[in-house]
Amino acid sequence: MPDTSHFWMPFTANRQFKSKPRMLVAASGMYYYTDDDRQILDGTAGLWCVNAGHCHPKITEAIQRQAGAMDYAPAFQMGHPLAFEAASALAEIAPAGLNRVFFCNDGSEAVDSALKIALAYHRVRGDGLRHRLIGRERGYHGVGFGGISVGGIAGNRKHFGPALPAVDHLRHPLDIARNAFTRGLPQQGAELADELEQRLLALHDPATVAAVIVEPMQGSTGVILPPAGYLQKLRAICDKYGILL
Template sequence: MANDPRAEHFWMPFTANRQFKASPRLLEGAEGMYYTDTAGRQVLDGTAGLWCCNAGHGRREITEAVSRQIARMDFAPTFQMGHPLPFELAERLARISPEGLNRVFFTNSGSESADTALKVALAYQRAIGQGSRTRLIGRELAYHGVGFGGISVGGMGNNRKAFGSSLLPGIDHLPHTLDLKRNAFTRGLPEHGVELADELERLVTLHGAENIAAVIVEPMSGSAGVILPPQGYLQRLREITKKHGILLIFDEVITGFGRVGEAFAAQRWGVTPDILTCAKGLTNGAVPMGAVFVSEQIHEAFMHGPESTIEFFHGYTYSGHPVACAAALATQEIYQRENLFQKAIELEDYWQDALFSLQGLPNVTDIRTVGLVAGIQFAPHAESVGRRGYEVFRQCFEDGLLARASGDTIALSPALIVERAHIDAMVERLADAIRKAA
């Protein structure tokens, strides 16, 4: 592809296009825990694709389900029409969702799930007669997709600064929970930082609870570099939001479907929000799809007025797409049959021990792990922030490991089918890459 004029037509997302096209990294096959690149090399997938292929690659059951469905019916509308699969899938998902979150609205991505959740929150407050509640609160270093709603409540500067004058009004942010001074090299959830949740009380005092619709947070911030919630932090947010009648939204696009153990982080950490978003692992990354879970109470608030009235003027052409539903149903069957939601708990100690063996390597300033996810943070290069992280990422790929770079943090999030030998190989290759990039 290098110097190939055909490469110029694809404007790549979240990519340094000129840098990539001068030295491309191309994948053309995938099976189990491995990709195959265009040179025929086997590349160990340390990121489950992009946090999404939780059951591993090339699952025959998903392939066959998609093939059968697209041959039978490629598309059916869900505006004033329907087909059986989204009803079946919603019921299936309600079995594994946090207790009470048993109404499901389908989207096509995590970005759409985030924007949908924000719209549900605003419309719900209006439906119950609290229309003054229009303010939304996100968190610094948060990622909630790339819709205008998501980047408005999100807190990653590079995702916002080019669109600053067009972001949603009435947004505020909680402080992030990354505290290297007190929590560096903590295994599992950090001990310090629960008091950061109390900043919500300050925002309530500033803006008035009667003006705040919802707070949205990732239980674990993935895209910002695996930032974990301090012990008791999520519980404290839940207490404050309930106290003031504010909805709590969990963005579980990354943590959903077993990443930190259990089906969702809400269950692993014992905190049930009012609204929960997901995508990625819903279909094992095979077909784009997302979903928003809401409580029955929220759903019922919309079910008033004449029965012929549309209750919520929102949706997508592909909401509940039949092929996506087929992929999701097959994926959920794999998760259940292979008990994959427990793998992150069963392997957590081994995973942590392996990753913490990297402590002391050149430029490593922190290691954060929980479930089957890890963030390894590096001291920034003197020339530019993010350069060292990119160099480690690039070296990993040359050594046969796909990792994920977020600034100067390398993230790992392997498929839940990972075995100890795969973990050993990941850590060995990452260690070599760190030394070579020093």
């Protein structure tokens, strides 16, 4: 057993874990293997990032091949052909109009970058009054200061002070009383999107709002599906007032 005293583990009760460690030492397909030879079904694809399965032969071979040819290429004033090929491949399968790709290391960095891009977009267009960001209750957008600010999970925010200013939140769309046994998208609750216009934009002035950020399906506080028509309503309201979604 390794010395566990130095590694400070995220989202983990460290003292409890280190008193009785649970060590994973190998993986294949949909299974992890522990240091005491148990097989564990991985029901969350690692942290939602190995959706093709662990140690897929084609992925493993591609990683090994690239590591042997070039381990890193800077993206500042230089580039690597495969980065451009990957961006083009993503643009081909993305919805119409989503044809620019900004690569990040993880979701937290992606969210903070997206928030900065949204603010800068309005500023370079001469609309610098748009500085406000709107998230949603129970939303998870990573662990950066931007992400915990627009996120709506109290436990991820309470130790870090006020975080970003000029942030507000929509109500979450979970409505168990009306949608407890719905198959597919809930049929009740699309009107919750109207809160964006009727409460938040009325309160803050839409001319000051840069962007609204929501997860299409909320996952970290329960699998909360959007009611049918909810996201379409958010899109229509944002388009009406020139707000990025």
